[in-house]
Amino acid sequence: xxxxxxxxxxxxxxxxxxxxxxxxxxxxxxxxxxxxxxxxxxxxxxxxxxxxxxxxxxxxxxxxxxxxxxxxxxxxxxxxxxxxxxxxxxxxxxxxxxxxxxxxxxxxxxxxxxxxxxxxxxxxxxxxxxxxxxxxxxxxxxxxxxxxxxxxxxxxxxxxxxxxxxxxxxxxxxxxxxxxxxxxxxxxxxxxxxxxxxxxxxxxxxxxxxxxxxxxxxxxxxxxxxxxxxxxxx
Numbered sequence: 001x002x003x004x005x006x007x008x009x010x011x012x013x014x015x016x017x018x019x020x021x022x023x024x025x026x027x028x029x030x031x032x033x034x035x036x037x038x039x040x041x042x043x044x045x046x047x048x049x050x051x052x053x054x055x056x057x058x059x060x061x062x063x064x065x066x067x068x069x070x071x072x073x074x075x076x077x078x079x080x081x082x083x084x085x086x087x088x089x090x091x092x093x094x095x096x097x098x099x100x101x102x103x104x105x106x107x108x109x110x111x112x113x114x115x116x117x118x119x120x121x122x123x124x125x126x127x128x129x130x131x132x133x134x135x136x137x138x139x140x141x142x143x144x145x146x147x148x149x150x151x152x153x154x155x156x157x158x159x160x161x162x163x164x165x166x167x168x169x170x171x172x173x174x175x176x177x178x179x180x181x182x183x184x185x186x187x188x189x190x191x192x193x194x195x196x197x198x199x200x201x202x203x204x205x206x207x208x209x210x211x212x213x214x215x216x217x218x219x220x221x222x223x224x225x226x227x228x229x230x231x232x233x234x
Contacts, residue, residue, distance in 0.1 A: 011082040014042060014089065025058075025156075026085065030092065039092040040077060044085050058086050061155045064132060072123030074143060074153040093143035093151065097201070101139055101208055113205045116142075119150035120198055127152070128191045131162045135172040137197035139204060161190055173197055176210040 014031040021028040026045040033040050045058045065076035077089040097116060100106055120142060127134055134141075135157040143153045157172050167187040173179075179196035181189055203211035 008082065010078070010080045011087065014040065016042065031089075033089075041090045041092045043088040043090065045088065047081070047084055047086055057156045058088070061158070062088065064155050064158050068127060068130060068132065068155075070123060070126040071149070072119050072151050073126060074151045090153075091145075093145045093153070095144050096140045097142040097144060097150065097205075098139035100144065101204060104208070108205060108208075113202070115148075116150055116205060117198070117202050120152070120201065123150075123152040124191075124194050124198060127158075128194070131160055133159050133161045133168075133191065134194050135159060135168075136174075137194055137201065138174050138177050139201055142201070176200065176212050 013035055014033055017030040017032065019027055020030050020041060026043065029042045029044065031040050031042050032038075062076065062079050065074070069075075074093070075091040077091065079086065079088045081087070100108070120137075124134065124137075132155075134152060134155065136154055137152075141152065141154040143151050145151070159168060161168075168189065170182045170185050170187060170189075173182065173193070177197035177200045179189070179193040182193060200211050
């Protein structure tokens with residue numbers, strides 16, 4: 001790769017610091033934008049071997065985030081390929097809602113809880129206005145900045161909705177945040193699945209633990225006894 005390669009010039013603009021997280025998709029780094037001096041987060045996604053094809057999940061996330069510009073949705077600054085990886089540059093957020101909930105040294109007042117819920121619902125409302133389902137609402141996908149601003153993040157499972165005949169997989173959301181219709185395997189659903197998850201997060205803010213963590217099995221059994229099938233639950 002020559003020094004004149006555009007992707008190298010973009011990559012050289014960012015000075016990587018420590019690793020913030022790592023998963024099957026790749027690694028997230030904290031970095032400094034030398035052009036602006038701002039701290040950013042860079043998600044490096046492995047593109048894999050050529051025969052494995054394009055990472056459509058990453059491309060879908062890029063496309064959606066370019067369209068979803070809102071104060072309560074994470075900002076994608078830019079995306080570029082470099083050395084066989086796809087790099088997504090995001091604004092840097094200091095923590096996430098899960099860390100806040102789990103930290104018992106942090107006191108969550110009713111006003112704090114109301115504020116976090118309000119910002120969550122505002123972000124969701126904007127997504128739904130643009131006909132986008134998030135489908136992975138959970139506390140660690142709600143990032144919090146230094147000024148306390150909460151923003152929805154991780155749109156890898158997000159999809160465009162609106163057509164009543166369109167079918168989706170029901171294997172979305174972490175199980176503690178999964179709506180009843182998804183538990184029954186329905187493949188046709190709308191914004192309600194995101195709203196259900198937001199309600200579970202609201203309860204988690206109040207309880208400081210997942211709302212359905214210890215009741216999930218009983219919850220499933222009780223619904224099964226009602227003899228509803230997935231078609232009736234749509």
